[in-house]
Amino acid sequence: MRRLTRFAILPLVIALCAVTLGSADTEARYQDLGHKMMCICGCSEILIECNHVGCPDSDRMLGELRAAIANGDSNNAILTAFQDKYGPTALAAPMLTKFNILAWVVPPALLIFGLAGTWLLVRKWRLRTAPMPAVAEDPFSTELRDRIRKETEI
């Protein structure tokens, strides 16, 4: 059975690798990185979404982004360069550095601890709660329940 499972999984893994091989194209990278930066003109909009008429900054920044991608820079290098040039507020989300790691880690960690804690708590309560004694089917109560149901039915 185990061998069969292995044989079944292998083609799936190969197919997945074949599909996932290859890098993202330039336009996709431009779109992706453009969504990871902010326009710095004060409009508080994502760089690529800035539609602010006569914006003094977005066209220039997008031009720099296109040039950096054409230059073959990595995503991380481009983001770091923009951060160095325009300050940390130019990135739409903090990078995974020093204190900023907390921004990314705290919410999921809290959720995981919360779920684990709740699971343990419920388990503890469940162990403490005495099991309900099985109630034998009483013909009188069944009859009464049926009567009530009939009388209250619309």
Place this chain on the structure above:
Amino acid sequence: MPAFGSFALLVALALSGYNLLAGAVALRQLATGKRGAVAPERLAETARRAGIASFFAASCAAFALVWAAFTNDFSVAYITEHSNRALPAAYKFAALWSGQEGSLLLWAWLLAAYGFVLRVRHKVDVKLTAYASTILAGVQVFFLLLVNVAATPFSLTQGAIPPDGNGLNPLLQYPEMVIHPPMLYLGYVGFSVPFAFALGALMMRYPGEKWIHITRRWTMVTWLFLTVGIFLGMHWAYSVLGWGGYWGWDPVENASLMPWLTGTAFLHSVMMQEKRGMMKSWNVWLIFSTFMLAILGTLLTRSGLVSSVHAFAQSSIGTWFWVFLVITLAVCAFVYIRNRDHLKSDHKLESLVSRESSFLFNNLVLLAACFTVLWGTLFPVLSEYVQGNRVTVSAPFYNRVAVPIGVFLLFLTGIGPILAWRSTSIKSIRRNFVLPGIVALVVAIAVIPLGVHPWTIFTTDGQGAFYSWITFAMAAFVITAISAEFYKGGRVIQQKSGQNLFASMVQLTRRNTRRYGGYIVHFGIVLIFIGIGGQAFNQSHEQTMNYKQSFMLGPYTVQCMDYSQDSNPNYDTEFALLNVYRGDRLVTKLAPELRVYAASGQPSTIVANHSTLIADLYVIYAGKDPQTGQPVIKAFLNPLVAWIWIGLIVTILGTGIALAPNLSAALAAQRHRVAATEPVPAGRAGD
């Protein structure tokens, strides 16, 4: 009129102050048994009547400001800043909430209106209502102090009165802006009522769960207002801001989402208190938190603590909100600590696989979502404090952290209703989960050929397609689970009554409106998730267009037929006339505009949108090419967006159904009314 408005605000403050003080003294006397010169019952009644009168005084003040807007009374500084002569009448009305002072007046007026209803309906429970009324009066005093002292809407214009005003912000000159803020405020302010009842019930150690029954409708109506307010805001952002999206994770948006999340958690967990006497402390703190989050949201955006695209200018009222928030938290904590023994649970959870557990996990996930939003909103402030520089926390953060939580919540939406109270057997799980599981699997496979490729998570940084894939599968799971519940219940009624299946399902819903209305709300939420799931497949194209020039976007060909300009007293406009083809067939004509408002000189885009159930073709006029003078057209193809608005309508319908009384209860009430009006037949008296 400004003098009348100011006077009315002062009277409202005095009446609310009296309501608070006299109410507190009367309740203290009733609690301790000590009687003063005036009997406590009589004092409490005068306090209630003062509370009712404060509504009329606040109404006069609100009327005075609207009157000043309609009569172009530019002696009032607020009207000069937020209105002008050419402004259409509906927007003059909207001037009431278009600035800080006016919106605080609206808040105070809505609070007084809620208080009015609560105080008029005091016979539901005289003592509990007296507590709630006094607490509400405390909140009223805070807001009336703000509009009387810190942000006065009737301040007079300094120097000569200008012949015309600066006009309303162009972004606010849109029909939805006339209803979006009042809806949102009805939601924010409305949570004061369940908050007041919860705090009052805890103060007086109210026996049983009746306070929850009393506030259930209040809470649901308030939740509905907040939901509608949030979605109207989304629709406004989508239709007016012209960036192609509807939610930008802006602090103001986040401020509305946080109380919505805790309010939703409260609506679910109160069911555990009603049915099993559990989670009493949790529920009390959930409603306290919801109220405080509504205040915190206002504080965050108005104190200038976080920057926002639609926050009001930084002002000193932030300090007022800090003080109020600290006092509220201190009062809540004090009352809770004093009376916490009153909140002991009657039962404990018996199984991990039960309806109670699913509610507990649902609450936990909703709170985690709320914390994530709060954390993301406050992290820039924290970063500045710790690192000395402010960072931006925007869409990429929330997409990566909050979206998985949302998908998990969708999963819980599906499994919760099919679990039984107390414990669910393995057999029952198998029976209820097999069909939804199979449908989810089929959908997960079926969407892959349609372009939803989850494996792109390995090839790109974008996770959108992966989460959309899970969302579609989960949505299929939840819809099947909900439909199965309706089908099973409907079949039972059909077998007994012989009606057709649809009529049977309608009757089923009418017999238990709360349960089946709740399912319909879940169905609406699933539709909203489907609409949001489409976001991962948005496409866009930008082009400068000459006559007869065209471009393709998805299945559409967009051709420029003309471009021109026009003007009226309120604004100048530039627009393009576009024909949209699908193949050779003309589908629609679109006319995106760029307006420049005369009074303020500010530009505003008017989006042209062709919406279908599959995708929106969303076109904006992005400006003119400075060299050629030709229009720059930006178009987006946004899949499935229409489902978000359909989902909202279904949610409203479901909440309406959940608010309606059950058929049996309605019939009983009808019988009672008939019996009360008809003379009792002699032979049946005493039956």
